[in-house]
Structure formats: structure tokens, C-alpha cells
Amino acid sequence: MNARLDRFTDVDTPALLLDLDQVEHNIDRYQRGAASAGLKLRPHAKAHKCSAVGRIQIERGAVGLCCAKLGEAEAMAAGGVRDLLVTTPVIGVLKIRRLVELAKSARMAVVVDDESNIAALSEAAGAADVQIDVLVEVDVGQARAGVAPGPRAGELASLVARSRRLRFRGLQGYQGKLQAVASLGDRAALVREAMAKLRVSLDGVRAAGLDCPVATGGGTGSFPIDIGLGTLTELQPGSYVTMDTAYAKVALASDGDAHPLGQPLTILASVISRPAAGKAIVDVGWKSASSDGGLPSVKDQSGLIFEFAGDEHGSIRSTAGELNLALGDRIELIPSHCDTTVNLYDRFAVHRSGRLEGFWTIEARGKSQ
Amino acid sequence: MNARLDRFTDVDTPALLLDLDQVEHNIDRYQRGAASAGLKLRPHAKAHKCSAVGRIQIERGAVGLCCAKLGEAEAMAAGGVRDLLVTTPVIGVLKIRRLVELAKSARMAVVVDDESNIAALSEAAGAADVQIDVLVEVDVGQARAGVAPGPRAGELASLVARSRRLRFRGLQGYQGKLQAVASLGDRAALVREAMAKLRVSLDGVRAAGLDCPVATGGGTGSFPIDIGLGTLTELQPGSYVTMDTAYAKVALASDGDAHPLGQPLTILASVISRPAAGKAIVDVGWKSASSDGGLPSVKDQSGLIFEFAGDEHGSIRSTAGELNLALGDRIELIPSHCDTTVNLYDRFAVHRSGRLEGFWTIEARGKSQ
Numbered sequence: 001m002n003a004r005l006d007r008f009t010d011v012d013t014p015a016l017l018l019d020l021d022q023v024e025h026n027i028d029r030y031q032r033g034a035a036s037a038g039l040k041l042r043p044h045a046k047a048h049k050c051s052a053v054g055r056i057q058i059e060r061g062a063v064g065l066c067c068a069k070l071g072e073a074e075a076m077a078a079g080g081v082r083d084l085l086v087t088t089p090v091i092g093v094l095k096i097r098r099l100v101e102l103a104k105s106a107r108m109a110v111v112v113d114d115e116s117n118i119a120a121l122s123e124a125a126g127a128a129d130v131q132i133d134v135l136v137e138v139d140v141g142q143a144r145a146g147v148a149p150g151p152r153a154g155e156l157a158s159l160v161a162r163s164r165r166l167r168f169r170g171l172q173g174y175q176g177k178l179q180a181v182a183s184l185g186d187r188a189a190l191v192r193e194a195m196a197k198l199r200v201s202l203d204g205v206r207a208a209g210l211d212c213p214v215a216t217g218g219g220t221g222s223f224p225i226d227i228g229l230g231t232l233t234e235l236q237p238g239s240y241v242t243m244d245t246a247y248a249k250v251a252l253a254s255d256g257d258a259h260p261l262g263q264p265l266t267i268l269a270s271v272i273s274r275p276a277a278g279k280a281i282v283d284v285g286w287k288s289a290s291s292d293g294g295l296p297s298v299k300d301q302s303g304l305i306f307e308f309a310g311d312e313h314g315s316i317r318s319t320a321g322e323l324n325l326a327l328g329d330r331i332e333l334i335p336s337h338c339d340t341t342v343n344l345y346d347r348f349a350v351h352r353s354g355r356l357e358g359f360w361t362i363e364a365r366g367k368s369q
Numbered sequence: 370m371n372a373r374l375d376r377f378t379d380v381d382t383p384a385l386l387l388d389l390d391q392v393e394h395n396i397d398r399y400q401r402g403a404a405s406a407g408l409k410l411r412p413h414a415k416a417h418k419c420s421a422v423g424r425i426q427i428e429r430g431a432v433g434l435c436c437a438k439l440g441e442a443e444a445m446a447a448g449g450v451r452d453l454l455v456t457t458p459v460i461g462v463l464k465i466r467r468l469v470e471l472a473k474s475a476r477m478a479v480v481v482d483d484e485s486n487i488a489a490l491s492e493a494a495g496a497a498d499v500q501i502d503v504l505v506e507v508d509v510g511q512a513r514a515g516v517a518p519g520p521r522a523g524e525l526a527s528l529v530a531r532s533r534r535l536r537f538r539g540l541q542g543y544q545g546k547l548q549a550v551a552s553l554g555d556r557a558a559l560v561r562e563a564m565a566k567l568r569v570s571l572d573g574v575r576a577a578g579l580d581c582p583v584a585t586g587g588g589t590g591s592f593p594i595d596i597g598l599g600t601l602t603e604l605q606p607g608s609y610v611t612m613d614t615a616y617a618k619v620a621l622a623s624d625g626d627a628h629p630l631g632q633p634l635t636i637l638a639s640v641i642s643r644p645a646a647g648k649a650i651v652d653v654g655w656k657s658a659s660s661d662g663g664l665p666s667v668k669d670q671s672g673l674i675f676e677f678a679g680d681e682h683g684s685i686r687s688t689a690g691e692l693n694l695a696l697g698d699r700i701e702l703i704p705s706h707c708d709t710t711v712n713l714y715d716r717f718a719v720h721r722s723g724r725l726e727g728f729w730t731i732e733a734r735g736k737s738q
Contacts, residue, residue: 015738069681088652091640114642114696139644143648144642144678144679146644272460273458273482273513273515274483275508275514279512286659287708290655308661311708311712312437339655339680340656344713368383368713
């Protein structure tokens with residue numbers, strides 16, 4: 001039995017543990033990095049989905065939070081965060097109604113890539129007598145939402161600027177696919193390529209005579225490059241606060257400290273069966289650890305391998321001979337993908353210096369609408 | 370725009386739709402199959418996690434429900450289901466305390482595969498003055514929890530039978546790996562092999578002079594074979610009620626009606642960006658459709674392909690030329706794996722004959738403890 005885990009005997013399993021010392025370390029590391037480059041940090045709440053974590057980010061210097069969905073923004077606003085950017089287009093009557101409602105009590109920004117959506121936002125904001133900040137999303141290589149680099153961003157920006165109720169704020173350009181490229185050099189080349197695409201659109205907007213104070217984007221992997229590049233004015237990293245095995249493989253600094261972030265997020269699992277000498281079954285499966293990023297790893301126990309064994313089961317084996325795990329013993333797993341794992345849990349079991357501090361509600365869990 | 374989906378314009382997306390006509394059809398089909406073979410049906414609640422669905426199963430003939438975890442059982446009991454089998458070992462002080470609490474108001478059965486667990490259950494049941502039904506789990510090929518086929522089940526059964534507070538009820542033998550074998554003939558051979566292993570243990574228990582009324586196991590895929598085999602007395606199918614694309618590929622009857630079950634479960638998604646002529650982006654990603662079973666498929670629109678494009682994005686393309694989807698249009702997706710997709714949602718949007726009936730809470734969503 002891992003002595004460190006004796007401290008969590010009152011926490012039932014599976015549980016999502018969050019080490020607050022390391023959370024603060026990670027928040028401060030990226031906040032300092034952004035500040036020293038004169039950039040603003042607007043961390044992405046989609047990673048932690050917890051307003052208590054978001055409030056720490058803001059207390060320590062973030063200008064607000066990003067949210068992937070409106071439901072996430074509603075949860076963060078209810079938790080006291082008052083400056084929010086929804087990084088996905090908000091489409092349709094039902095959602096626009098919710099957005100203008102939210103804009104009555106929080107400063108709301110949203111991205112757009114379509115004329116009809118701009119018209120609908122303008123009309124709804126007017127009817128509700130609110131103002132909404134709008135950024136045009138540019139596809140800088142993600143091949144998802146967003147307009148193509150070039151004059152299109154300026155055309156949409158002009159349309160936004162003509163609305164009395166919408167305020168054009170700038171452009172968003174996010175390239176998710178390059179975030180996990182392990183080599184800092186390879187990643188830097190890809191980031192420069194993506195940001196060159198964003199600059200084409202930024203130039204177009206400015207050539208149209210529009211004020212464009214914000215260029216937002218970036219993630220945990222591009223962060224060390226973004227802070228030196230000077231294209232983005234606001235950075236959106238999310239995973240840096242919780243981390244996972246995918247990002248643990250990504251070099252995040254060039255100063256010799258290539259892995260400057262801690263790993264605060266773990267899953268506490270219990271052994272529920274010992275069917276054979278070399279195998280233990282634990283109570284974590286696909287319903288308590290996401291698999292879209294691969295397999296979770298076993299923390300602090302070299303040679304132990306976790307494999308999924310169903311919705312609610314995982315299998316542990318040892319590559320180093322004997323398996324010293326008894327029925328009821330606990331182990332910690334490191335999620336392969338933090339965002340989708342956090343989305344499976346209602347709360348974090350928060351600890352500091354090895355002691356349980358309490359449970360924090362993950363208010364935006366499941367808020368995909 | 371799909372005319373059928375115009376009926377759900379008041380339902381925000383992503384939403385999990387459940388067609389009640391088809392749910393009832395599926396429930397009745399398997400209930401009749403079990404009854405005509407003289408077998409009991411104890412459907413697995415891990416698929417739907419919703420007590421309202423569980424109550425329909427019981428109203429239509431099920432003897433109770435299976436639950437994968439104690440938290441699922443607590444949710445079903447709170448929803449009025451009073452006869453529950455927890456199909457995973459319940460290990461440790463915290464969980465056993467919850468089990469005996471539950472046994473004060475519901476008839477609780479649990480599986481075991483370990484002496485120390487039997488002793489702990491017996492002691493806790495005695496202290497709380499409750500009775501708990503106990504089944505010994507046998508590993509019939511799943512290579513997960515359970516004792517090896519042979520005399521070991523009889524030894525544990527005798528230990529259970531000696532406890533005043535535990536009642537030995539029988540054996541559980543579940544082989545999950547064969548459930549999705551597409552060919553009925555290939556699957557039948559594997560089911561017979563697994564059930565032969567269970568019979569070895571059943572014989573051992575009976576040779577020890579113990580009453581062993583229950584042999585429980587089976588799933589949606591093995592069901593058509595189990596009802597003809599006569600080894601199991603209680604069947605545990607789960608997915609049959611909601612279905613998914615994995616089970617749609619599995620032949621489920623030999624009478625010419627190889628696909629006798631409907632597909633009641635779908636995800637309602639909205640188009641949120643049309644970045645290119647051949648591509649639409651929808652608001653469903655890894656956080657609203659599970660990926661452990663592969664890709665969801667697009668319902669009723671041949672040639673359309675869904676691919677994951679991140680936590681909250683999916684990409685739709687057409688293999689048949691033009692893509693007739695406008696911003697705000699809705700499509701329905703069929704989950705690849707029902708259990709893990711249901712576990713992402715707080716409620717079903719329930720409809721019947723094409724009309725929305727209301728929302729049913731998925732009370733056991735996330736109840737992995």
C-alpha cells in the first residue's frame with residue numbers, strides 16, 4: 001500500500017484528486033510567463049470546469065476565462081467569474097437567448113464566422129438591451145470552425161462594427177492539432193505557420209480601419225512559443241492547470257526546465273479483485289477515465305501498467321515481476337486526457353501538502369449545451 | 370433540414386434523445402424471449418442509469434435490476450427499484466457501510482470472489498441487522514474479477530452459507546468479450562464454452578450440498594443463445610434497451626429477424642459552422658459522445674460521416690457529393706457505445722411517436738463509486 005494514499009482513506013473511489021499546491025504552481029508559472037511578455041492570460045475553463053479553480057486563476061492575474069460552450073460560461077458566471085469568452089460559435093435561437101441573458105450580469109464575448117449569426121446576435125442583443133463583445137474566428141490550420149485567412153475576417157469585422165449592440169474586439173486563431181507535438185522545435189515551426197495565417201487576417205482588419213485590440217488563441221503546448229512571438233495578445237491555455245500524460249510528453253520550456261509544470265490531477269482507484277498473481281482489478285474503467293487520449297498511467301509505481309477492462313473495471317499488471325497490491329489497496333492514475341476525464345466527475349477531492357482540504361464542485365461537468 | 374427533427378426545436382443541443390416506443394419494443398422483445406424459456410430477466414441498469422427506464426423494465430416483467438456499482442444501486446433504489454444485484458465486488462469499509470445501509474430498504478445482492486470480503490460483508494450485515502444475498506462470481510473467460518472455474522466457487526459458497534447474515538444465492542458468470550461477436554454461430558460456440566465453465570462450478574457447489582437457485586449472467590449479444598442453453602436462470606442484458614452502432618452489427622436472432630431490436634437512443638446535434646462546401650461542424654465531440662466504441666454514425670442520412678474534431682466539436686462530411694446542411698440545422702447521431710455515452714448526460718429527452726414527452730433524469734450518471 002502506498003503510504004501517501006493512506007491520507008485519503010475517507011475518500012471513496014473512484015475519485016478525482018487535485019493537488020492544490022501544484023495547481024497554484026502551474027497557474028503562477030504560466031501567469032508569470034504571459035506577464036513577462038506583456039500578454040494577457042485568459043485560461044480555458046474547459047479543462048477544469050470548476051469556478052473555484054477559475055477564481056484562483058483570476059486572483060493570480062488572469063483577465064477572465066474562456067469557455068468552450070455557453071453552458072460552461074453559465075456555470076462560471078454563477079460561480080462569480082464576470083469576464084468570459086465563448087470560444088465556439090453560439091448558434092440558434094435557444095442559445096442566443098441564453099447568451100443575452102448571461103450578458104446582463106457578465107461581460108460576454110463570443111466568436112463568429114458567419115454573417116447570419118452576426119445579424120442574429122445583433123438583433124437579440126438589441127432586444128435585450130445588452131452589449132456583446134465579438135471576435136471573428138480565423139481557421140489557422142485546425143480545419144474546424146472559422147473563416148479562411150485573408151479578407152473574409154475584415155468583412156465580418158466590419159459587419160460586427162456596424163451593429164450598435166455588438167462591439168468588435170478582434171480575432172481568434174487556435175490551432176489545436178499542434179499543441180501535443182512533443183518537440184519544441186517542431187512545434188515552434190508549426191505555431192509560426194499558424195500565426196502567420198492569423199497575421200494575414202489581422203492586417204486585413206486593420207487595413208479596413210477597424211480597431212482590433214485582441215488576438216486570442218494558443219494552448220498549453222504553444223504557450224512557450226506564443227509568448228515570444230508577439231502575434232497573440234491574449235493566451236487561452238487550459239490543460240496547463242491540471243495536466244495529463246499527453247502533455248507530460250510535450251517539452252514546455254527551452255530553458256533546460258523542459259517540464260516546468262506539476263501533475264496535480266490524478267484518479268484514486270481501489271483494488272476490487274486479485275484474480276491472479278500478476279493481475280489486480282481496479283474500480284476505474286471507461287466511465288471514470290477517458291480513453292480518447294489513450295491509457296492512463298500509474299503514478300509513482302514504476303512497472304505497473306493500467307489497461308481498460310470495461311466500463312467500470314481496469315486491469316493492473318506489473319512489467320517488473322511481482323504485483324504488490326492487496327484487495328482494497330489504492331493506487332493513483334494519471335489521466336491521459338484531462339478535459340474529458342474531468343468531464344466524468346462531479347467534484348474534485350482537493351488536497352494540499354498531502355492533506356485533504358475538501359471537495360470542490362465541477363459545476364460545468366456535462367455542460368456541453 | 371430533416372423534417373422529423375423539426376419536432377424537437379425546443380430541445381437545446383447536444384441532447385440525448387430516447388424513443389419510448391422503441392424502448393418498450395426492445396424491453397418486451399427480450400422479456401418475452403426470457404419468459405418463453407422459463408428464465409428470469411434482471412436487466413443491467415448500467416446501460417440506461419435511469420430509474421424511470423428501470424421501472425418500465427420491472428412493470429413489464431423483470432425481477433429486478435443489475436447495477437455495476439453501488440452508486441448506481443443507490444440511485445435505482447432512490448427511484449423505487451427494490452430488488453438489486455451489484456455485479457461487481459463491493460470492497461472496503463466505506464462501500465460496505467453504504468451497502469448495508471441500502472439493504473435496510475431494498476433487497477440487495479452482491480457478488481464476491483474473496484474470503485476476506487465475505488467476512489467483512491458478514492460482519493457489517495450483522496452489525497447493521499440486515500440480510501444480504503451473495504453470489505460467487507466465476508471467471509468464465511472474461512479474465513477480470515471472479516474465481517477460476519472448479520472447486521473454488523463451492524469453497525466460497527460454503528463460507529457464505531455459514532454466515533447468519535449472508536444468504537448464498539448462486540453464481541454469476543459473465544463473459545463480456547463475446548457479446549459483440551457479429552456472427553450468431555461464432556458467438557454461440559463461445560457462449561457454450563463460457564457456460565461450460567460456469568457449469569463446472571455449479572456442479573461443485575451442488576456437490577457441496579448447497580442450494581444454488583441462481584445462475585446469473587449474459588448480455589445483449591449472448592441473449593439469443595442463453596435462452597436456449599438452460600445454464601443461466603437469470604439474464605442480465607443491458608444495452609438491448611438503448612442499443613448502439615456496435616450492437617447493430619451483431620445478429621441477435623436466428624429466426625430470419627436477425628436485427629429484432631429498435632435503436633431508440635440518438636444524440637441530437639446542431640451545425641455550428643459551415644467552413645467549406647463539403648464540411649459541416651457540429652456541437653458534439655468527445656464530451657457528448659463516447660469514443661471508446663469508435664465513431665457515432667449519422668442517422669437517416671446515407672453518405673454522411675461523423676468524425677470527432679475535439680472535446681466539443683464534430684465534423685460531418687458527405688461521401689455522396691454535396692452536403693445539404695445549413696447553419697443551425699440538426700442531425701441525429703447513433704452512439705457507438707450506449708453505456709459510456711449515456712454516462713455523459715444528465716437527462717434523456719424522451720419522445721413517443723415523434724413528439725417530445727419530457728425529460729427523464731439519468732440519476733446514476735457518473736455514479737462510479
